[in-house]
Amino acid sequence: MTYDLHRLRARGLITRIPHTHRNKITDHGLHAVHDRFLPTGPARLTDQIASPPLRTASHTYQTAPDNLTRTTGLAA
16 A cells, blocks of 8 residues: 555655645546546537537536535545
8 A cells, every 4th residue: 555655646646635644636636537537528528519508518527526626625
């Protein structure tokens, strides 16, 4: 586990919370997880062919993890 945490920190995916034994995911880490594990289909909705409601829904979907992390202080 120590090795894995070290590798995640070295790649900038997590950062240590000072004075604790906890880590939190960085913005870079959150985007990497989002891009790697969530389907990329909604990204196709942002092209010029998609209607404005679909583009709005896609933008909301893509920013939801950031908003959740920011409002809850979610730590990994």
